[in-house]
Amino acid sequence: xxxxxxxxxxxxxxxxxxxxxxxxxxxxxxxxxxxxxxxxxxxxxxxxxxxxxxxxxxxxxxxxx
Numbered sequence: 001x002x003x004x005x006x007x008x009x010x011x012x013x014x015x016x017x018x019x020x021x022x023x024x025x026x027x028x029x030x031x032x033x034x035x036x037x038x039x040x041x042x043x044x045x046x047x048x049x050x051x052x053x054x055x056x057x058x059x060x061x062x063x064x065x
Contacts, residue, residue, distance in 0.1 A: 002041075003037055004031070004036050004037065005037065008028060008031075008041075008045055009045075009048070010065050011024055012024065012045070012048055012049060013051060015056070016056075017020075017056060018053065018056050018057070018060075021049060021052060021053055021056065024049070025046075025049055028042065028045055028046075028049075064065070
């Protein structure tokens with residue numbers, strides 16, 4: 001696994017709220033446009049972030065209940 005991709009996975013794991021996840025998504029898009037991630041890596045990261053956003057939204061709903 002490439003160091004940039006591994007680092008990206010670690011950054012996703014550290015995200016605690018939707019605002020931070022959105023900033024991270026923007027960062028990953030810039031990195032992809034600059035050739036740091038392959039298309040496959042970028043799509044995998046996007047899928048992982050989508051899952052993380054669902055988890056965070058679930059936690060937010062539980063806090064409101």
